[in-house]
Amino acid sequence: MTTTKQLGRPVNENSARQIRLKEIAEKRAAGLIKRGRPTNENSKNAAKQKARQEKLAAGIVLKRGRPVNETSARQKRLNDLTERRANGTLKLGRPKQQVVVEVPTKTKKIKVTTEM
DSSP states (O other): OOOOOOOSSOOOTTSHHHHHHHHHHHHHHHTOOOOSOOOOTTSHHHHHHHHHHHHHHHTOOOOOSSOOOTTSHHHHHHHHHHHHHHHTOOOOSSOOOOOOOOOOOOOOOOOOOOOO
């Protein structure tokens, strides 16, 4: 086993900060320090969460998020796309480039007269 030199400043184990950190670590290990905000069992939010958990346990499907407006332009477009995907009529990617063939035309010669 190889030992490497510890980097950084040496720690004073008797400093007030190190004593406080050691006490906090011991309390955390014993389960006396809890992180976060304490819960209030009598609050409206706690009652709402309890009711939600009971519904989930009973197998009731809960609504989530904002309801979808089926008559909106976006939903109509999405429904049309899914229908076309199911039929196999949806074309993917960019449309093919149209091939344009130029037909040469007769050029007319124009007489230019200059008057002075």
